[in-house]
Amino acid sequence: MAxxxxxxxxxxxxxxxxxxxxxGEALLERSGRVNLGVEGLMAVGAAxxxxxxxxxxxxxxxLVIGGLAAALLSLLYVIPVIVLGADQIVAGLALFFAGxxxxxxxxxxxxxxxxxxxVGSPWDPVAASTLALVVASTLLLYRxxxxxxxxxxxxxxxxxxxxxxxxxxxxxxxxxxxxxxxxVAGAYMALALHNGRWYSGITAGWGWIxxxxxxxxxxxxxxxxxxxxxxxxxxxxxxxxxxxGVNEAIADMAPYLAVLASxxxxxxxxxxxxxxxxxxxxxx
Amino acid sequence: xxPLLEARDLWKIYPNGVExxxxxxxxxxxxxxxxxxxxxxxxKTTLVKILSGAEKPTRGEVRLxxxxxxxTPRQAxxxxxxxxxxHPTLFPNLTVLEDVGLTLRMAGARLGRAGVRRLIEEASAxxxxxxxxxxxxxxxxxxxxxxxxxxxxxxxxxxVLFLDEPSTHMSPxxxxxxxxxxxxxxxxxxxxxxxxxxxREALDVADKILIMRRGRLEAELDRGEASxxxxxxxxxxxxxxxxxxxxxxxxxxVLRAEDLWVPSPHGGWALRGVSLTVRAGEILGVAGxxxxxxxxxxxxxxxxxxxxxxxxxxxxxxVSSLAPRARMRMGLAVVPEERLGWAVAPGLSIWLNxxxxxxxxxxxxxxxxxxxxxxxxxxxxxxxxxxxxxxDQPVETLSGGNIQRxxxxxxxxxxxxxxxxxxxxxxxxxxxxxxxxxxxxxxxxRGAGVLLVDEDLELLARVSSRIVVLSRGVLxxxxxxxxxxxxxxxxxxxx
Numbered sequence: 001m002a003x004x005x006x007x008x009x010x011x012x013x014x015x016x017x018x019x020x021x022x023x024g025e026a027l028l029e030r031s032g033r034v035n036l037g038v039e040g041l042m043a044v045g046a047a048x049x050x051x052x053x054x055x056x057x058x059x060x061x062x063l064v065i066g067g068l069a070a071a072l073l074s075l076l077y078v079i080p081v082i083v084l085g086a087d088q089i090v091a092g093l094a095l096f097f098a099g100x101x102x103x104x105x106x107x108x109x110x111x112x113x114x115x116x117x118x119v120g121s122p123w124d125p126v127a128a129s130t131l132a133l134v135v136a137s138t139l140l141l142y143r144x145x146x147x148x149x150x151x152x153x154x155x156x157x158x159x160x161x162x163x164x165x166x167x168x169x170x171x172x173x174x175x176x177x178x179x180x181x182x183x184v185a186g187a188y189m190a191l192a193l194h195n196g197r198w199y200s201g202i203t204a205g206w207g208w209i210x211x212x213x214x215x216x217x218x219x220x221x222x223x224x225x226x227x228x229x230x231x232x233x234x235x236x237x238x239x240x241x242x243x244x245g246v247n248e249a250i251a252d253m254a255p256y257l258a259v260l261a262s263x264x265x266x267x268x269x270x271x272x273x274x275x276x277x278x279x280x281x282x283x284x
Numbered sequence: 285x286x287p288l289l290e291a292r293d294l295w296k297i298y299p300n301g302v303e304x305x306x307x308x309x310x311x312x313x314x315x316x317x318x319x320x321x322x323x324x325x326x327x328k329t330t331l332v333k334i335l336s337g338a339e340k341p342t343r344g345e346v347r348l349x350x351x352x353x354x355x356t357p358r359q360a361x362x363x364x365x366x367x368x369x370x371h372p373t374l375f376p377n378l379t380v381l382e383d384v385g386l387t388l389r390m391a392g393a394r395l396g397r398a399g400v401r402r403l404i405e406e407a408s409a410x411x412x413x414x415x416x417x418x419x420x421x422x423x424x425x426x427x428x429x430x431x432x433x434x435x436x437x438x439x440x441x442x443x444v445l446f447l448d449e450p451s452t453h454m455s456p457x458x459x460x461x462x463x464x465x466x467x468x469x470x471x472x473x474x475x476x477x478x479x480x481x482x483x484r485e486a487l488d489v490a491d492k493i494l495i496m497r498r499g500r501l502e503a504e505l506d507r508g509e510a511s512x513x514x515x516x517x518x519x520x521x522x523x524x525x526x527x528x529x530x531x532x533x534x535x536x537x538v539l540r541a542e543d544l545w546v547p548s549p550h551g552g553w554a555l556r557g558v559s560l561t562v563r564a565g566e567i568l569g570v571a572g573x574x575x576x577x578x579x580x581x582x583x584x585x586x587x588x589x590x591x592x593x594x595x596x597x598x599x600x601x602x603v604s605s606l607a608p609r610a611r612m613r614m615g616l617a618v619v620p621e622e623r624l625g626w627a628v629a630p631g632l633s634i635w636l637n638x639x640x641x642x643x644x645x646x647x648x649x650x651x652x653x654x655x656x657x658x659x660x661x662x663x664x665x666x667x668x669x670x671x672x673x674x675x676d677q678p679v680e681t682l683s684g685g686n687i688q689r690x691x692x693x694x695x696x697x698x699x700x701x702x703x704x705x706x707x708x709x710x711x712x713x714x715x716x717x718x719x720x721x722x723x724x725x726x727x728x729x730r731g732a733g734v735l736l737v738d739e740d741l742e743l744l745a746r747v748s749s750r751i752v753v754l755s756r757g758v759l760x761x762x763x764x765x766x767x768x769x770x771x772x773x774x775x776x777x778x779x
Contacts, residue, residue, distance in 0.1 A: 145389055148382045155375045162338070162373065164358030164390045277377065 007236050013193060014232030015225075016127050017042070017185035019134070021210035022217065022224040024178030027137055030219055031171045032154035032279030035077055036092030039207025040099020041070040041179050042186030047107035049187025050198040053115025059191045062115060063126065063184050069106075070183025071176050073099055082172045096207075107198045117196035118188070126188055130225075133181075137221045150174070154277030182207065216263055219276050227262075234258050287311035288475050289335060289353065289365070289444050294344035296330050296499075304330035305341070306499035312444060312475040317466050319486035320479045321519060322496035323713035328479055331496065332446050335477070336360055336367040348443075361391035366441030370449040372429035376422035380404070380415055380432055384439070391440045407438050411465055425575035426453040434462070438469065445469060446477045451485060452710075455573045456741060456773040463489045481713060483515050484742075495519055519714065534749065535564035537600070538615075538733035539585070539702045544594035546580040548757075554580035555591070556757040562702065562733035567724060569748030570737040572776055577757040578737045579621070582706045585735070586618050587611050599701055612645050615701030617732075619692055619708045623684065627691040630680040634672055635661035637679045638694050645698055660697075668693025669719065685716030692723045696732075703727050703734045709743060721747055741769060753778075 021038055028035055035041075049066030053059050077095045080086035118124060141147040153160040153167050160167050189206065190198050213231055217223030234255035241251040289312040296305040304327045312318060312335075322328045333339040335346060337353065337360035346353035354360040357367075374383045385400040395403070404417045413435045421429060430453050437445050447466065451459045466489050470476045478489050486493050493510045495503040495518040503518040539562040548554035554577045562568045572578055583589035585596055587608035595604040598614050612618070620626040628637045639657035642664075661675050668689040672682060679687065688708065695703065705724065709717035725747055728734050737754075738744050744751055745767045753761040753775035761775035 145385065148378060148386055151377055152375045152383075152386060155377045156373075159373045159375065162357060163387065164356060164361070165386075 007240055010236040010239075011229070011233040012127065014235050015228045016130050016192070017188045018206060018210055018213060018231055019130050019225050019228035020185040020188070021182045021207060022213040022228055023130075023133060023137060023221055024174075024181035025210060026214045026217065026219050026221060026224045027141070027150070028171070028174045028178040029214055029280045030141060030154045030277050031150045031174050032157055032277055033081070033171050033175060034088055034092065034280060035074070035095065035175060035178065036089060036211065037074075037077055037095025037099060037207075038178075038182050038210050039203060039205065040096035040103075041073060041182035042099075042189070042203040042207045042210075043103035044073050044099045044106070045070045045183030045186030046190040046202050047103040047105075047110070047186075047198055048183070050110050050115045050190045050196065051106055053191055053196060054110060054113055057116055059116055059118045059196070060125070062191060063118075063187045066187030067180040067183035070099075070186065071180040073102065073183075074176055074179030077179075078172050078175045082168050082175065104200050107200060107202075110198045112197070112199075115191060115196040115198075118192035124192070126184075126192070134221045134225045141221065151277065154279050157279055182210075185210070212259065215276075216259065216266060218266065219280075230262060231255065231259065286350070288314050289346065289348050291335060291341075291346045292344055294331070294334060294346070295342045296327075296334060296339070297342045303499050305334070308344075308499075308501050310335070310494070310501065312477060314443070314473050314475050315470055316491045317470045317476045317478060317489055318492050318494055319490035320477065320494045320496060321481065321483065321486050321515060323481075323519060323715070326496040326519075326713075327499040328496050329448065332367060332448060332477070332479060336365055336444075336446050338367070358390050361387070361440050364441060364443035365446075366437050366444075367446035367448060368430075368433045368437040368441075368450055370452055372426065372433050374421045374429050374432060376420075378421055379417065380419050380421060380424075381417040383421060384417075384432065384436055387436050387440060403439060404435065407435055411435075411438055411468075412461060413438070413465075425573075427455070427458065427573060427575065430454065434465070438465075442474065444475045444477065446479070448479045449481065450478070451480065451482065453574050453739070455776050456769070457777065458573075459485065482742075483512050486510075486515070487512070516714075534566040535731065537561050538564050538598065539735060540597040540600075541581075541585060542595050542597075544581070544584050544591045544596070546577070546584050546589055546591050548580070553757050555584065557594070558754070558757070558759055559594075560735075560752060560759065562735050564701070564731050564733050565728055566749035567728050567734040567736055567747050569744035569751040570735065570754055571741055571744050571751055571772055572737075572739070572754035574739055576755050576776075578706065578739075578754060580757075581754065582620075582704055582737055585704055586616065609644070612698075615699075617695035617698055617700035617703045619688075619695055619703065619705035621706040621710070623687050623691060624680060628679045628687060631678055633676045634665065634670075634679050634682070634690065635675040638664050638690060641694060642698055664693045664697050665690065667697070668723070685712045685719070688712060688716060688720055689723075692720055696723060696727050699730075700727070700732050703732050704737075705734065706737045707739055708736070709738070709740065717743070741772060745769060745772075 021042060025038055045066035048069035049062045052065040053062035056062060076098060077091050081088045081091045141150065149165050150170055153165060153170050157167050186203055190202055194202060209231060213224055213227040216227040238251050238255055241254060242248060291308060291310045294305050294308040297303050308331060320328050334341050337355055338357050348363060354363050354365060381400055381404065384404055388395060388400060401417050408415055413431050415432050415435055450462060466476045466478055480486050487510060491507050493505045494501055495515060497519060505514060541558060541560050544555050544558045545553060546555040558581060580589055584591050587606060595602050598611060598616060603611050603614060624630050635658045638661035642660055658675055665672060670686050670690045709720045724734055736748060751763045751767060751772060752759050753772060755776055755778050760778040763772055
């Protein structure tokens with residue numbers, strides 16, 4: 001029973017960073033832009049977060065500082081893509097590589113020392129804030145005029161421009177906000193899931209998973225939260241399966257197969273109302 | 285009386301050297317409906333874009349109430365100047381309320397959802413523009429979307445309302461109410477500026493008819509003094525020849541559709557048991573308002589959509605399971621609605637666009653013989669009267685009319701048994717449209733059976749040997765000459 005309780009707690013703790021990163025990216029993609037650099041942003045958030053935690057001795061401001069570092073780094077995406085019109089796919093990939101390298105640079109400065117860890121409980125303030133963010137961004141997207149503007153921009157940048165909407169400000173603002181959330185997610189991974197210790201590759205591809213969760217959650221905040229819960233549970237079940245003597249390789253595979261299956265189910269269940277924004281993934 | 289909107293000596297010269305407007309003087313007074321007529325490329329759209337703040341003139345200036353006119357659409361909206369675009373530019377993923385609200389807020393109104401809803405409902409009831417505020421735009425037909433655009437024009441264009449070819453997607457009775465609406469808005473004190481290429485409509489709607497030709501305002505006629513002949517003379521410098529229907533005796537059946545059922549992407553059926561036949565030497569016109577199954581009918585016949593039930597025969601052979609290219613090899617020629625991307629490939633040269641489809645019909649070859657291909661292309665270009673600088677120029681650098689000449693010329697070059705054309709003259713000026721009409725008539729005279737699906741009832745009545753009406757996926761009537769246009773119009777709205 002203690003085993004099961006541990007797994008549920010781990011699953012919920014896993015959900016927090018996935019949901020934070022996925023939520024930001026979902027909002028950005030609703031405005032018609034994709035940032036493939038989420039993994040790089042999370043890596044920087046993790047390294048800078050641990051570094052800040054060591055210096056400040058308190059994990060909460062460290063989370064914020066990790067987020068701010070990622071937001072700063074996202075200018076490498078915002079300026080070329082949104083201001084200068086460069087290709088968003090190339091810029092996103094560049095951001096991933098740059099972020100990973102910068103994270104190793106910053107992380108090396110920790111010298112392997114731990115920061116004061118966050119206690120990874122589902123009732124911690126970060127988890128509560130994540131839930132509040134889901135509610136707030138749902139209201140923002142579907143009940144506010146700013147949300148209408150975001151969705152309009154994501155449908156046709158050209159028509160939005162012609163109507164006088166501030167396309168660049170909307171997309172740029174969301175890209176920076178999304179990067180902040182990704183940075184917080186990365187810092188949370190290090191401070192809560194890994195007891196405040198940094199090591200190279202600590203984000204373990206979860207930034208890429210978050211990109212997939214946006215699709216699985218059909219670009220809607222509650223959808224992303226559900227998808228993150230599912231992925232969080234699956235990622236922790238891997239340990240359980242392996243512990244029960246299931247073949248390692250199959251245990252490794254299981255989360256991904258389950259994601260594929262749920263993607264299929266979601267696309268059958270979701271009506272046309274839930275279709276993706278039409279500008280997303282478009283390269284002009 | 286002081287004009288509301290005034291422009292003096294407007295010039296617009298684009299970076300590529302095209303002089304779209306050459307010294308236009310214009311003054312719009314409140315309480316008046318203006319109609320702007322002119323060929324494609326005459327500079328109508330440029331003029332309206334400048335007047336409505338969407339573009340800046342190279343020289344000259346626009347004044348609104350004596351002050352410099354707004355320089356962006358947003359400022360124009362705030363000043364009560366609005367342009368209803370030819371093709372609705374609503375956001376498909378929003379509801380009508382959200383889309384209208386976005387425009388109203390950009391125009392400076394500080395409204396919540398309830399306020400927007402109230403305005404929509406008031407204008408909807410007051411001006412007879414039935415729209416459902418909670419409908420999602422992507423579920424609306426093009427005609428319904430246009431109604432939303434007109435509604436926005438009523439709400440935002442409180443001083444000057446521009447309507448760019450607003451009747452493009454409307455049935456005759458809808459055009460009637462639009463004309464009445466335009467006149468009523470003018471009576472209420474606005475200046476209404478109505479752009480059209482239909483002379484009949486201009487005569488119905490306008491107090492003043494303005495005619496543009498080659499970037500200049502060629503004539504300004506008052507309601508009383510305007511006539512079709514004077515207008516044509518001002519538009520073209522001469523009265524162009526009208527295509528004459530060719531009397532032919534229909535021969536054997538070349539195309540047969542039996543009981544076609546095609547599902548609609550919005551759920552339900554787009555076609556519900558449509559059967560028709562086309563015989564050699566005749567033009568069968570299919571009338572109807574856009575979105576009543578026309579697209580699906582054409583797609584089913586050319587092989588882009590697979591009907592759930594029913595079959596299609598070309599020259600008596602069942603082609604229901606064949607791919608489009610196989611059907612073309614059996615003598616099917618297609619003039620699709622969208623030219624760029626469907627009929628021609630943008631970025632490729634004229635000669636490739638002309639010769640490749642023709643050569644492909646005779647079976648694919650490994651090597652392209654450039655000389656032979658160019659020979660074919662130059663023959664088509666000459667026969668169809670395409671005005672091109674060179675065969676090597678990219679096809680999209682031709683004007684719309686010339687692209688369509690090329691497409692129709694190419695399709696007829698193959699000597700087809702069946703020609704399927706959808707809105708082939710849409711967006712073309714008078715001379716371009718006449719050319720397309722006479723080419724279709726010529727094809728029929730040479731023994732092809734033509735299926736002409738078109739929204740323009742006047743065009744159908746001019747060239748068709750028979751007309752059937754498609755409404756909500758079923759054929760609601762069949763007509764023979766002389767045509768009773770009113771009866772056809774009624775069949776178009778029949779359920």
